[in-house]
Amino acid sequence: MTRRLLLSYLGLTLLVLLCLEIPLGFMYSRGERERVINVAKDEAESVSAYASLSIDAGSAAQDLPTRAVHCAERIGGHVLIVDQSGALLATSHRVADDESGNLAAQPGIAAALGGESTADVRTATIGGVEYIAVAAPVTHGVEKLGAVRLTVPTKMVTNRVQHVWLLLILGGLAVLAAVAVVGFAIARWTGRPIRELELATYELADTGAVRPVAITKGPPEVRSLAATFNRTAARLEHLLASQRAFAGEASHQLKTPLAALRLRLENLESDIALHARGSLTAAMTETDRLARMVEGLLAMARLDESAAERERVDVGQVCVERHRAWSPLFEQHGVALALAGDYAGQVLAVPGAVEQILDNLLSNALRVSPPASTVFIDLRRPTPHERRFAHAFPHHRALGPGRVQLHVMDEGPGMTEEQRRRAFDRFWRAPDAPKGGTGLGLALVQRLAHASGGEAVLRPAPSGGLDAVVRLPCAPNPNRVGTPLTEHRPPRPLEATR
Secondary structure: OHHHHHHHHHHHHHHHHHHHHHHHHHHHHHHHHHHHHHHHHHHHHHHHHHHHHHHHHOOHHHHHHHHHHHHHHHHOOEEEEEEOOOOEEEEOOOOOHHHHOOHHHOHHHHHHHOOOOOOEEEEEEEOOEEEEEEEEEEEEOOEEEEEEEEEEEHHHHHHHHHHHHHHHHHHHHHHHHHHHHHHHHHHHHHHHHHHHHHHHHHHHHHHOOOOOOOOOOOOHHHHHHHHHHHHHHHHHHHHHHHHHHHHHHHHHHHHHHHHHHHHHHHHHHHHOOHHHHHHHHHHHHHHHHHHHHHHHHHHHHHHHHHOOOOEEEEHHHHHHHHHHHHHHHHHHOOOEEEEEEOOOOEEEEOOOHHHHHHHHHHHHHHHHOOOOOEEEEEEEOOOHHHHHHHHHOOOOOOOOOOEEEEEEEOOOOOOOHHHHHHOOOOOOOOOOOOOOOOOOHHHHHHHHHHHOOOEEEEEEOOOOOEEEEEEEEEOOOOOOOOOOOOOOOOOOOOOOOO
């Protein structure tokens, strides 16, 4: 914002300077030229009057050369006087022989010998130098006695005009520099509270922390915006805190009655007739489902409250551990659990996120997998293309770090495109989903992935089931700056079992 404001100030100032200085420069150039021409005209008329008196007195040969030299020195040019026939009477400079023979034919002198009362002003080139030539007739009464021609070099006028243009340019640059200094200070003063608002907004969006901004800086409009932001942020913090408190407290309060209800139902089993035990079993199943739902709500509440910093996690080791922990349960249901993939190094994730993500995905996969099918845990490193670009642009935000892909693929019925879009909504369950689910598992997976800087998506699996993909950011290599965000280790299979 500071740069934009400063550029707008400088652009407006430059436009005003151009509108003022360019006409001023041209007006000065024209005025200086007219002034020199008027001075030359006055000198020509003065020399003409003096020549008229000298010719009439018969002393032209003695007086006119001296007068011509003095006038030429005064104006810094040349003076030439001819008689009625065009013969040279006096000159302040040497005239070539071929030029002296046809002086009467030269345009300015010819017009003056014709007796024109108006001086003939011409721009001529003499000896490679541009001159302003002024010619005036020499008369005595109505008698035409000759002509006077003055030539003034235009270099003098050009130098003055160039000097003025240089002063105008330097003055304009000085004004632009002053405006840049003052404009930068004003832009910083105007933009500082907006930058504080921006930082506070980013902090609120990323961490949920509310940091009030000062409302005593900047223009009135910015102060009003800061006050509105503080009120909105405070209200949002209160609403989020109330939501988290309600979810946590309600879940905690529900755990004890659920446990008591489960115990009472188990105690009733021996007192219920055989034909009613199916209903008792269904009630106990729903109680277990409600307990799992409460646990999911507690997990989400803890995730909202913790806002933990991300840490380095060896995702391959976590996959191996969760594979060993879940394999016996899968075997009991007649489902194989296979683990394979490349070594992916370390990722950045909130504490315990990878374990919870895998547990929820494996639980869902087991619930929908038919007997004699296989669930795959597939860990994939960033592609060479992604690693190459991360290495070439280590500080480029648009590219971001490389991402490890964690796949959990089953051979179940899968989901439609519409179902995959809604699968991450809280409490949503597919119409044909097996009983026992709460609709919170995938929502928690998505929340954990986002909290870790990654994302979770659902795709159709090659075998016809569902492919749950979780992308997590690679941890930077602490031993080397500017290296790719994956460790340089040779790929190896993690583990493969059926």
